[in-house]
Amino acid sequence: xxxxxxxxxxVCATVLVVVASASVVLPYLSHWQAATLDWDHVAVSPSWSxxxxxxxxxxxxxxxxxxxxxVRVSLAIGLLATLVSVVIGVTVGAVAGFLGGRTDxxxxxxxxxxxxxxxxxxxxxxxxxxxxxxxALLLAIAAVGWLTMARVVRAQTQxxxxxxxxxxxxxxxxxxxxxxxxxIVPNVAGPVVVYATLTVPSLILLESFxxxxxxxxxxxxxxxxxxxxxxxxxxxxxxxxxxxxGSFLVGIVLVIGILGDALxxxxxxxxx
Amino acid sequence: xxxxxxxxxxxGDALLQVEALSVALGPPASVVHAVRGVSFTCEAASRLxxxxxxxxxxxxxxxxxxxxxxxTAHVSGRVLLQGRxxxxxxxxxxxxxxxxxxxxxxxxxxxxxPHLRIGTQLIEALRVDQRLTRSEARxxxxxxxxxxxxxxxxxxxxxxxxxxxxxxxxxxxxxxxLSRQPQLLLLDxxxxxxxxxxxxxxxxxxxxxxxxxxxxxxxITHDLKxxxxxxxxxxxxxxxxxxxxxxxxxxxxxxxxxxxxxLVAATLSLDGPVLAxxxxxxxxxxxxxxGLVGCSYRARCPRALSVCAHKTPAxxxxxxxxxxxxxxxxVEQVS
Numbered sequence: 286x287x288x289x290x291x292x293x294x295x296v297c298a299t300v301l302v303v304v305a306s307a308s309v310v311l312p313y314l315s316h317w318q319a320a321t322l323d324w325d326h327v328a329v330s331p332s333w334s335x336x337x338x339x340x341x342x343x344x345x346x347x348x349x350x351x352x353x354x355x356v357r358v359s360l361a362i363g364l365l366a367t368l369v370s371v372v373i374g375v376t377v378g379a380v381a382g383f384l385g386g387r388t389d390x391x392x393x394x395x396x397x398x399x400x401x402x403x404x405x406x407x408x409x410x411x412x413x414x415x416x417x418x419x420x421a422l423l424l425a426i427a428a429v430g431w432l433t434m435a436r437v438v439r440a441q442t443q444x445x446x447x448x449x450x451x452x453x454x455x456x457x458x459x460x461x462x463x464x465x466x467x468x469i470v471p472n473v474a475g476p477v478v479v480y481a482t483l484t485v486p487s488l489i490l491l492e493s494f495x496x497x498x499x500x501x502x503x504x505x506x507x508x509x510x511x512x513x514x515x516x517x518x519x520x521x522x523x524x525x526x527x528x529x530x531g532s533f534l535v536g537i538v539l540v541i542g543i544l545g546d547a548l549x550x551x552x553x554x555x556x557x
Numbered sequence: 558x559x560x561x562x563x564x565x566x567x568x569g570d571a572l573l574q575v576e577a578l579s580v581a582l583g584p585p586a587s588v589v590h591a592v593r594g595v596s597f598t599c600e601a602a603s604r605l606x607x608x609x610x611x612x613x614x615x616x617x618x619x620x621x622x623x624x625x626x627x628x629t630a631h632v633s634g635r636v637l638l639q640g641r642x643x644x645x646x647x648x649x650x651x652x653x654x655x656x657x658x659x660x661x662x663x664x665x666x667x668x669x670x671p672h673l674r675i676g677t678q679l680i681e682a683l684r685v686d687q688r689l690t691r692s693e694a695r696x697x698x699x700x701x702x703x704x705x706x707x708x709x710x711x712x713x714x715x716x717x718x719x720x721x722x723x724x725x726x727x728x729x730x731x732x733x734x735l736s737r738q739p740q741l742l743l744l745d746x747x748x749x750x751x752x753x754x755x756x757x758x759x760x761x762x763x764x765x766x767x768x769x770x771x772x773x774x775x776x777i778t779h780d781l782k783x784x785x786x787x788x789x790x791x792x793x794x795x796x797x798x799x800x801x802x803x804x805x806x807x808x809x810x811x812x813x814x815x816x817x818x819x820l821v822a823a824t825l826s827l828d829g830p831v832l833a834x835x836x837x838x839x840x841x842x843x844x845x846x847x848g849l850v851g852c853s854y855r856a857r858c859p860r861a862l863s864v865c866a867h868k869t870p871a872x873x874x875x876x877x878x879x880x881x882x883x884x885x886x887x888v889e890q891v892s
Contacts, residue, residue, distance in 0.1 A: 385628065386628070448667055449662050449663075449664060449667040449668040450667060450668050450669055450670045450671070452620075452625055452662070452668075453660070453662060453668045453669070453730070453733070454670065455625055456623055456625055456658075456659075456660040456734075457681075457682040457685055457733060457734070457736065457737065458652060458655060458656060458685045458686060458737065459681065459682075459685060463681075467670075467673070467681070468670045468673075471672050471673075472670075472671070472672060
């Protein structure tokens with residue numbers, strides 16, 4: 286079945302793909318590296334003539350290259366952490382909601398316990414034991430990201446479990462895992478997609494917050510979070526240091542939001 | 558080739574035997590006894606109707622027979638299909654027994670999974686316990702759609718449920734119910750959600766399927782006209798119990814139980830008299846779960862005796878029929 290793709294979706298998808306691939310490719314092609322210092326141009330504002338399109342920071346590092354590197358790190362952590370939390374959250378939520386009873390009680394108490402742990406404490410624990418690497422950060426973010434997803438999916442599953450088509454599937458002898466996977470999970474896809482698109486930006490923000498605290502991505506590596514933190518410190522003298530990574534963050538969040546909306550319409554057959 | 562009703566009949570090799578089946582729903586504090594000690598027997602290729610008002614426990618009875626009661630329900634009693642217990646601990650016996658029961662639900666709008674194509678759902682049903690390749694299953698699925706008189710089967714296979722009308726969806730559900738070659742079709746108000754002409758053509762289809770496939774039908778309905786047309790046997794259900802069972806014609810033409818009488822009197826017909834005593838059925842509903850002792854119909858019964866308040870009537874056999882009443886009507890004509 287052919288579905289007309291709206292213009293907004295094409296534009297957003299193009300922007301996201303261009304930014305994401307630029308963030309991977311361009312830093313390698315650029316004259317500057319993310320960590321090279323240009324002593325002749327320290328804290329210059331954006332200019333073509335100096336060769337720094339987005340200017341430099343107070344150590345003379347090229348902000349164009351650093352921002353793209355930051356986009357790469359932030360996007361990767363945001364998307365991967367969302368993916369991990371979707372997988373865990375949907376599995377736990379669907380199983381708990383569908384089976385109910387003791388399984389449900391056990392899984393949901395686990396969620397409650399993890400909720401009640403202060404996640405900063407949790408993240409400190411993880412980064413101390415695993416070292417301050419992006420992987421540890423990813424694990425820490427994913428570990429808290431799936432909790433709300435599990436609750437959303439559980440509530441949806443409990444509602445779906447009552448529906449007649451589930452009884453009908455049981456009546457023809459479809460096994461419980463097959464009912465969950467084929468009849469329940471695709472029906473929660475709408476809320477999951479919507480919630481996941483909310484999760485991506487919030488996890489990107491969580492990443493930047495943790496980086497700001499010194500728990501996340503460490504200097505000299507860049508993420509949108511620590512770039513903005515540095516920019517905020519220089520806001521009055523050098524506004525571009527905040528505005529450049531800031532507008533990338535806003536743009537990415539907006540584009541992902543519009544894509545999520547379109548994806549939800551596509552997942553729901555009645556909206557066709 | 559007919560339904561033998563009544564709890565005292567021989568067991569033999571009847572297709573379906575329901576023995577003292579009870580279903581209790583809800584938490585212990587406010588338990589609802591939806592089905593209370595229902596027993597009946599159904600022979601192969603026979604057609605039994607279960608009638609009664611909303612809340613009488615008809616649907617819960619059907620779910621319990623198919624082994625689909627909610628997990629929170631407390632089910633007691635036995636359901637045997639050709640001697641195999643549908644609640645057997647032995648999973649293969651249980652699966653084998655349940656495969657012989659096909660179920661059609663009341664609302665075709667909600668009984669098909671909305672995001673799966675018709676063909677996908679049929680093929681899934683076909684492949685549950687039959688070893689079929691995809692193309693074999695596809696071919697069989699088309700045959701089933703043709704059997705339930707859906708034209709353009711190949712086109713329908715690729716469509717989604719929302720692209721089909723209610724009547725077509727119900728036919729698809731019947732095809733799915735037939736996919737495991739059942740010997741018994743449980744029809745839970747299959748025409749209630751559809752308009753009368755579509756419902757009529759479905760009744761024809763059930764008749765046809767019952768004849769060609771030697772299918773036994775258990776039809777749950779409000780519609781006594783459909784019962785007269787389709788079913789040889791009728792059981793009347795009230796407050797979770799079967800109050801009267803017997804051949805359709807006898808039960809509906811000469812009711813023994815006062816409730817059956819009220820039920821029949823409540824049907825309007827174009828050439829019959831205007832409803833004489835409409836208040837009998839319109840009076841307060843019974844409250845299931847309250848008053849387990851005594852006849853649950855006594856509050857609405859014009860013939861209630863003092864014994865009705867403290868003794869639950871047991872089914873009495875009267876010829877081919879049985880009735881659970883202390884003061885049955887027309888005893889003299891029957892015996």
